Amino acid sequence: MTTMIELWRGCVNAWECDELGHFNVRFYLARASEALANLAEAAGLNPIQRADALATLIPQTLHIRFLAEARPGAPLYIEGGFVGHDRASADVVLVMRHSGTGKPAASFAIKLAHAAPDTAQAFAWPDRFAKAARALQVETPDFAAPRGLTTRPGSRPVSLSAADALALTPIGRGRFGPHEMDAFGWMRTEFLLGRVSDSVTNFAAAFPEEWAMHAGEPSGNIGSALLECCIHVHRWPRAGDGYAIRSGLKSADTKVRNIVHWVLEPATGKPWWTMEGVAAPMDLDQRKLAEIDAATQAKVEAAVVPGIEA
Template sequence: MALSPTLYSFTNRWECDENDHLNVQFYFSRFDEADQQFRLISGLSDSVAGARRVRHVRYHKELRTGDLITVHSGIAFDGPHLLTVVHEMRNSGTGALSATAIDGYEPNPGTVKSLRQRFADYQTPMSSDATPRGLSASPASARPALDKLLQNNGALCFRGTVMPRHVNADGKADDQFALSCCTDGVPHVWERSPLTQAYLSQHNLGRVAIEMKLIWHSPLKSGDMIVVASGFTGSQNKTFGMRHHVFESRTNRLAATLDVVALTMDLDARRAVDLPEEARTAISKMVLA
């Protein structure tokens, strides 16, 4: 079956960041809206498939000011989860694939046959473009305590408060809130490496994420205060990894984790460049234990 259209949107100038392209938090907000529409269209719900365990996003081509956006969604039973919802975001002006997201659900294995029948009209083959590449598909099982994280190469990079505008209809903080906290904090993580703001500016480079995996461990509600502790997870020739941990500040309860694969982009050529050797060496010495 063909994917169902679930979003028609537009790239606003105020949503673009210092690299002059759509900030990642707004990709997540659009995937979340597309998912809400898909749930209404298909009848998918937590009571049917359980709560979403993970949202995994890959960025394929930039969206810039004025670009038109569409999202189409479907269910892949041959994906990395027992039930995988696939979202494809395109620049509808050019047809180019801009980003993909997969939402992972783990319903009771005994219900999969009935779920296949129930969602027969919304099934789609798992897309190779949406298949996780730099990050594993499965949710991370480790839930480090804040104090242990700070003792093992993690560092604080953000503090904030959940405001009423950040919560969804269920009264819980949404994906965009988690992403906004991490993206506002991440320059402080980069600053711990040789890839400082001064270095990037000198070489006309931008900070870019190419893959992300968001996992909610426990909900946040309006009025909750949060802190983000982050660190590096490794590096390769062009890319390196980070993991952000969002904690509720009063009890130091882990609320969410965000894994990121990032790179530096030449802002003129709009393409990735190799990491300098000193950056790879420095990052390797700061990997989260």
């Protein structure tokens, strides 16, 4: 095994922060995508994000842990390497760290395919890749392992009719725009989180204390913070495709809530991607997870959807 190599370095821009006052989750994934392209190049592949590329790397499953807040101006860097690979896919681990302390800010465990940019169909790695990938092979740090969820895809069929049958809550709806696409016309990876992040505040049953604040009730300055998530990509959207997000609570204890999101194509009912997130209410004044009273906890537990999976 080798040590991780540096793959990206930069900072948190103020305009990339959200209502919680810290780096929005989509930008973690945007920086990880840049790091992934640099890792590919280190492994001897041609630039994978250029419009004239003959091959690219397409994420299939992404497990992310958000380990420490990143506030405006914070300097950050990403290091990483390959965990393993087979004929046409690979497992990669990336770690984003605070530059000043070296403390992990986030980890990314990504299963990806070596694929044709025009069709997204996987095909075999070039011969030169195996030797280069072995030289870049690393171990997954303990803190990057799943903690509050499983990374296995669910067995339940995912569709609009299944969402209706489970009475999953509509939290988002819209269209993917040209500004969200990559050089090949597929949606960029960061919008797997971006579109859910834009919509989750509508999920009143999962965060009644935050919803009370939006409804004008006295409830303190509360937001919802994502601590961990796993995303399974079923298909990649193109510009102009529509989406609808249907969500349900999988479980809830006194600290965190596991929430499942199905991002669906309304015209066909088929899934674009599914996601399970581990989230918690956050006291934005004290910058820590909020205390949950018994009445709120009972309300949240009553909203759990038995058997829901990502």
